[in-house]
Amino acid sequence: MKVGKAGEFGLIARITARLPLGPAALLGPGDDAALVAVPDNRVVASTDVLVEGRHFRRDWSTGEDVGHRAAAANLADIAAMGAVPTALLVALCAPPDLDVRWAEELAEGLAEEAGLVGASVVGGDISSSPTLTIAVTALGDLDGRAPVRRSGARPGDVVAVAGRLGYAAAGYTILCRGFRSPKILVESYRRPQVPYHAGPEAAALGATSMIDVSDGLLADLAHIAEASGVAVDLRKDAFPVPVQMRDAAAALGVDPYTWLLAGGDDHALAATFPPEARIGADWLVVGEVQEGVPGVTVDGRPYGDGATGWDHFRS
Amino acid sequence: MKVGKAGEFGLIARITARLPLGPAALLGPGDDAALVAVPDNRVVASTDVLVEGRHFRRDWSTGEDVGHRAAAANLADIAAMGAVPTALLVALCAPPDLDVRWAEELAEGLAEEAGLVGASVVGGDISSSPTLTIAVTALGDLDGRAPVRRSGARPGDVVAVAGRLGYAAAGYTILCRGFRSPKILVESYRRPQVPYHAGPEAAALGATSMIDVSDGLLADLAHIAEASGVAVDLRKDAFPVPVQMRDAAAALGVDPYTWLLAGGDDHALAATFPPEARIGADWLVVGEVQEGVPGVTVDGRPYGDGATGWDHFRS
Numbered sequence: 001m002k003v004g005k006a007g008e009f010g011l012i013a014r015i016t017a018r019l020p021l022g023p024a025a026l027l028g029p030g031d032d033a034a035l036v037a038v039p040d041n042r043v044v045a046s047t048d049v050l051v052e053g054r055h056f057r058r059d060w061s062t063g064e065d066v067g068h069r070a071a072a073a074n075l076a077d078i079a080a081m082g083a084v085p086t087a088l089l090v091a092l093c094a095p096p097d098l099d100v101r102w103a104e105e106l107a108e109g110l111a112e113e114a115g116l117v118g119a120s121v122v123g124g125d126i127s128s129s130p131t132l133t134i135a136v137t138a139l140g141d142l143d144g145r146a147p148v149r150r151s152g153a154r155p156g157d158v159v160a161v162a163g164r165l166g167y168a169a170a171g172y173t174i175l176c177r178g179f180r181s182p183k184i185l186v187e188s189y190r191r192p193q194v195p196y197h198a199g200p201e202a203a204a205l206g207a208t209s210m211i212d213v214s215d216g217l218l219a220d221l222a223h224i225a226e227a228s229g230v231a232v233d234l235r236k237d238a239f240p241v242p243v244q245m246r247d248a249a250a251a252l253g254v255d256p257y258t259w260l261l262a263g264g265d266d267h268a269l270a271a272t273f274p275p276e277a278r279i280g281a282d283w284l285v286v287g288e289v290q291e292g293v294p295g296v297t298v299d300g301r302p303y304g305d306g307a308t309g310w311d312h313f314r315s
Numbered sequence: 316m317k318v319g320k321a322g323e324f325g326l327i328a329r330i331t332a333r334l335p336l337g338p339a340a341l342l343g344p345g346d347d348a349a350l351v352a353v354p355d356n357r358v359v360a361s362t363d364v365l366v367e368g369r370h371f372r373r374d375w376s377t378g379e380d381v382g383h384r385a386a387a388a389n390l391a392d393i394a395a396m397g398a399v400p401t402a403l404l405v406a407l408c409a410p411p412d413l414d415v416r417w418a419e420e421l422a423e424g425l426a427e428e429a430g431l432v433g434a435s436v437v438g439g440d441i442s443s444s445p446t447l448t449i450a451v452t453a454l455g456d457l458d459g460r461a462p463v464r465r466s467g468a469r470p471g472d473v474v475a476v477a478g479r480l481g482y483a484a485a486g487y488t489i490l491c492r493g494f495r496s497p498k499i500l501v502e503s504y505r506r507p508q509v510p511y512h513a514g515p516e517a518a519a520l521g522a523t524s525m526i527d528v529s530d531g532l533l534a535d536l537a538h539i540a541e542a543s544g545v546a547v548d549l550r551k552d553a554f555p556v557p558v559q560m561r562d563a564a565a566a567l568g569v570d571p572y573t574w575l576l577a578g579g580d581d582h583a584l585a586a587t588f589p590p591e592a593r594i595g596a597d598w599l600v601v602g603e604v605q606e607g608v609p610g611v612t613v614d615g616r617p618y619g620d621g622a623t624g625w626d627h628f629r630s
Contacts, residue, residue, distance in 0.1 A: 032391075032393075035360075042350050042353060077347040091406075093450075123362060127370070210347075
């Protein structure tokens with residue numbers, strides 16, 4: 001059945017039936033607004049939007065995949081502040097000929113990904129639109145911790161990353177070239193594996209700055225460098241190249257470090273820590289913070305052609 | 316300049332420059348997430364999306380108008396729970412050829428409308444899209460009050476409304492017919508006048524249920540009737556017909572009660588109160604709650620052809 005036939009309220013009923021409520025959801029869908037517990041007295045909130053053709057393709061990803069990715073992109077922003085996500089709100093704009101099953105799978109993917117951290121979808125909105133669009137807002141709780149911002153990095157801090165780097169970009173390149181494997185890379189593009197717990201852990205360990213790697217490590221660390229007024233230098237040999245990535249890069253004629261250093265969408269976490277911090281095993285030290293002109297270098301030099309970012313209007 | 320030329324980060328800078336932060340905004344744009352004060356330990360949250368061609372037209376409304384409407388639709392949902400809005404997050408999907416000035420005006424409209432209640436835009440996201448789309452999430456605080464839901468109406472309660480009814484629908488009809496006046500009706504469509512303060516006031520007065528009138532009074536009261544398991548009967552003569560509306564209706568050959576009872580988008584508030592409640596001057600009593608099959612009648616009878624709702628996929 002198409003969503004245009006199910007109608008707005010029929011579609012809402014089918015979607016909400018797939019959304020179990022988590023412990024923070026005091027009131028879920030069904031009223032003009034949801035109500036979410038905020039024990040900390042301060043709520044962390046972030047919004048990210050996914051547009052078909054821009055952020056996903058229906059021939060590459062199922063509705064469930066897109067649900068996972070839409071949730072992950074937002075939950076990672078909450079973790080990158082040092083907070084634990086509690087709730088999602090979802091605005092779905094769908095063409096009337098969208099299959100209802102796709103929307104149901106989207107809801108299932110959103111709920112599953114949120115469930116990984118004990119969060120749930122508490123509300124949303126649905127509209128018809130020529131362009132399939134999913135806008136998600138995530139809420140989270142700091143549990144008394146100070147928020148970890150982009151602006152706190154200090155010369156002498158170490159730079160560390162948690163989670164996968166380059167997997168999603170490699171998967172994207174593989175799909176663009178018409179292939180479907182290695183599975184681990186393609187699946188990482190479809191459903192990022194986000195180290196959510198590493199965010200609050202970093203905050204507890206005294207992280208001085210943090211960001212989620214959505215645009216690429218160099219671009220995202222450049223945001224930290226600029227906000228903190230520091231230089232960041234990475235050591236290229238600190239980044240292990242996974243064997244599947246090395247092989248795929250060789251087969252496709254790509255430098256794997258382009259994926260590792262400039263690829264986005266894995267939603268790894270990048271943070272800076274005081275040199276004395278006892279960083280856990282989830283974090284890999286990859287560089288250091290220095291005095292200097294704000295920017296990011298690799299082994300002391302600018303990396304590649306400098307085009308390391310991702311502009312949602314230009315790329 | 317077009318937004319495609321300004322680029323994602325250029326556009327974000329131009330927009331955030333137009334967004335003063337309110338008292339609840341502990342951290343605004345610039346990090347992975349915002350931080351908002353929630354003195355109550357529970358945050359009220361709601362999402363509403365506006366799609367060009369579906370919810371607004373650029374030849375009928377300026378960017379500032381659309382900003383006001385997008386904010387109002389969301390802030391009204393917070394007020395309808397009995398809460399005071401504190402913050403907005405905004406996802407803007409824009410075609411690359413959108414004029415930067417339009418996006419700036421949108422931000423100004425959002426900020427102005429939020430400022431009416433002391434709220435502010437604390438974060439958001441921007442993406443390119445073929446379809447101009449604005450998804451807004453509003454947060455709010457209950458300040459110790461119980462949330463007012465749709466499900467609490469009881470037989471014997473009075474039904475009351477606060478704010479304008481039918482103005483936006485009349486304005487919409489006028490614009491559809493190619494006219495631009497009466498000004499008060501057209502302006503009500505462009506920028507709804509929402510009685511925000513009446514929401515928390517109703518909660519304090521003991522309202523048993525509440526909803527914001529976005530789909531039309533009959534349709535929205537039907538949500539209350541269904542959620543509460545009650546019948547709602549309205550008195551047609553309780554609704555004054557403003558003189559400009561009466562004249563416009565006569566000129567256009569429209570029954571003005573179609574606008575008053577079935578027109579949406581004014582974001583008036585409709586609530587039920589115990590008969591002994593001392594309802595203030597902001598509220599106009601228009602009917603009563605009865606035992607019976609859930610539904611809404613006018614003077615004891617079904618109104619019109621029964622097609623009183625608004626389905627965002629069908630209408």
